[in-house]
Amino acid sequence: MENILKTVLTLSTITGLLSLLLSIANKTIANYGTKKLIINQSKEYLVEGGDSLLSTLNEQNIFIPSACGGKGSCGYCKVKVISGGGPFLSTEKGYVTEKERVDGIRLSCQLKVKQDIEIEIPEELFNxxxxxxxxxxxxxxxxxxxxxxxxxxxxxxxxxxxxxxxxxxxxxxxxxxxxxxxxxxxxxxxxxxxxxxxxxxxxxxxxxxxxxxxxxxxxxxxxxxxxGDFYYREGDKDMLMFAIGTGIAPIMSILRYMNENNIERKVTFFFGARTRKDLFLIDELHSLEKTMYEFKLVLVLSRPTPECNWNGEIGRVTDLVSKYILDANNKEAYLCGNPPMIDDLIPLLKDKGFIDENILYDKFE
Ligand SMILES: Cc1cc2nc3c(=O)[nH]c(=O)nc-3n(C[C@H](O)[C@H](O)[C@H](O)COP(=O)(O)OP(=O)(O)OC[C@H]3O[C@@H](n4cnc5c(N)ncnc54)[C@H](O)[C@@H]3O)c2cc1C
Ligand code: FES
Missing domain, CATH: 2.40.30.10 (Translation factors)
Structure with missing residues (x-):
């Protein structure tokens, strides 16, 4: 019995000592101290080291896009690191291309600020x-x-x-x-x-x-x-817009802006849903057909039921490309919705002659 007690006591002393050592090590090793953060060669901040670059920037009220909230799964938080970024991490691989990597592009949510660091970000992010x-x-x-x-x-x-x-x-x-x-x-x-x-x-x-x-x-x-860089581009090209579900949100912002400013461009909007009940804002869209310079709405249902009493287009928005789009001459496309819809549409538009520059899209992933 005495031996068992001694063993238990020894083990708990060792465990206690180990956790004390671990906590001291954590405090000393993970304590990187104050580091210098230089942005766009013109702004300098003193920051506490040890946190991700994304959080460190947020602390300074500088906000980088981060659609996944720093989980490393959206690829939105890219910044150009001039120096001090440390080694490229395996968690960045899927989102940073080889060319970007050579140019110093990093995922700011993945790299930690462990030394003085210099970065470049678009000036508009300061707004x-x-x-x-x-x-x-x-x-x-x-x-x-x-x-x-x-x-x-x-x-x-x-x-x-x-x-x-x-x-x-x-x-x-x-x-x-x-x-x-x-x-x-x-x-x-x-x-x-x-x-x-x-x-x-x-x-x-x-x-x-x-x-x-x-x-x-x-x-x-x-x-x-x-x-975001999915926004209305000034110009005179005809505009083709494609959206399903909530993908209509940025399209509405653009249409409402064009309507308010009497912009004289030809616009066709292909809006898809499963059934009639999944369509929305239809009254407003029809009234835009009357007030905008030249706006045409094409609705398409993928699964109309008899209750839908539907005599419009049936299928997916992708099915409308061959029917409504002859060529890419003087046209630009705005696509918004889930990733499969965008990934299916882009090659179809390219087959019609669209070049990357004239295909703008926002993937809701
Ligand atoms: C630039 C941009 C703009 C966006 N705009 C809009 C918008 O206007 N309206 C809108 O509703 N959403 C929009 N989204 C999507 C939105 O940001 C979220 O991803 C979505 O609302 C899910 O968030 P959550 O926290 O509820 O789900 P999470 O907790 O992130 O996800 C839970 C689970 O659901 C899965 N999941 C996530 N999203 C989807 C999905 N769409 N369909 C099926 N499974 C999914 C995930 O893989 C995960 O397993 C946009 C995304 C981006 C990148
Ligand atoms: S915030 Fe999404 S990958 Fe960094």
């Missing part, structure tokens, strides 16, 4: 703000998609381009940590104090479950933006 929005309206657009209206305090405003997106910071709930998720702004840029988002429900999705189950009018949410 990205994190603001607290008040929820002023929640409306069902379909059984799975909600329109959420947000308002800023009087003294705050958001400048964005038609088609850009913001990131919602979902607060912690039901054991989930806070997460950032990307949502396209559906309002036109003239609406600086209030924005509208269309948010589809994803089963077990952290942000969308919060929005669909818990968010109430009167709540406040932290939103950061604007981000």
């Amino acid at each position: 990205v703000k994190q603001l607290t929005y008040l929820v002023t309206g929640i409306e069902d657009l379909t059984s799975k998609i909600k329109k959420i209206n947000f308002k800023l305090p009087e003294n705050e405003s958001l400048d964005y381009k038609p088609g850009q997106y913001v990131q919602i910071l979902t607060p912690p709930y039901e054991g989930n940590e806070e997460v950032y998720r990307a949502y396209s702004i559906a309002t036109p840029p003239s609406s600086k104090h209030a924005i509208e988002l269309f948010i589809g429900y994803v089963p077990d999705g952290i942000c969308t479950t919060y929005i669909h189950k818990y968010l109430k009018v009167g709540d406040k949410l932290s939103i950061v933006g604007p981000f």
Whole structure:
């Protein structure tokens, strides 16, 4: 009995010592101290080392796009590292091409700031703000998609381009940590104090479950933006737009902007859904056909039921390319929706002669 007690005592002393050593090691090894962060050769910050570059920048109120919230699964948080980035990590491989890697492009959510670091980012990211929005309206657009209206305090405003997106910071709930998720702004840029988002429900999705189950009018949410290079391009090319589901959000921002500014361009919008019940904003789209310079709406249902009483197009938006698009002459395409839809559309448009430069898209992944 005495021997057993001695053994237990020795073992617990060793365990205690080991955990003490581990905690000392953690504190000393992981304590990188203060480091210098230089951005665009012109701005210098003193930052605490040890955190990811993405979080370190956020601490300085500099927000890099991060649609997956730093999980290393969206590839949106790329920055150019001039020096001090440390070795390229295996977690970056799937998102950074060989050419980008040679140019110093890194995933800012993956690399840790362990030494002085110099980076380059687009100047417009200094205009990205994190603001607290008040929820002023929640409306069902379909059984799975909600329109959420947000308002800023009087003294705050958001400048964005038609088609850009913001990131919602979902607060912690039901054991989930806070997460950032990307949502396209559906309002036109003239609406600086209030924005509208269309948010589809994803089963077990952290942000969308919060929005669909818990968010109430009167709540406040932290939103950061604007981000994105999917936005209206000035010019005189005819515009072909393709969207399914919530992919209509940035398209609405662009259409509303063009309508407000009487822009004289020819636009055709192909909008797809499963059944008639999954279509939304149809009245507004039909009224745009009357007020815009030359706007044509083509609706397509993939699974119309007899109740749909449907005599319009049947199939997927991809099926409409061969029927409606003759060639790529003086045309540009705006595509928005889930990744398979975009991946299927791009080769079809290329077959018609579209070059990469004239195909703009936002994949909602
Ligand atoms: C630039 C950009 C703009 C976007 N704009 C919009 C928008 O306007 N409206 C909108 O509703 N969404 C939009 N999204 C998608 C959005 O950012 C989220 O990915 C989506 O809402 C799911 O978030 P979540 O936290 O609920 O799910 P998560 O917790 O991230 O995911 C939970 C699980 O569901 C899977 N999953 C995630 N998304 C989908 C999906 N769409 N379909 C099926 N499975 C999925 C994941 O793989 C995971 O297994 C956009 C994405 C990007 C990158
Ligand atoms: S934030 Fe998504 S990969 Fe870095």
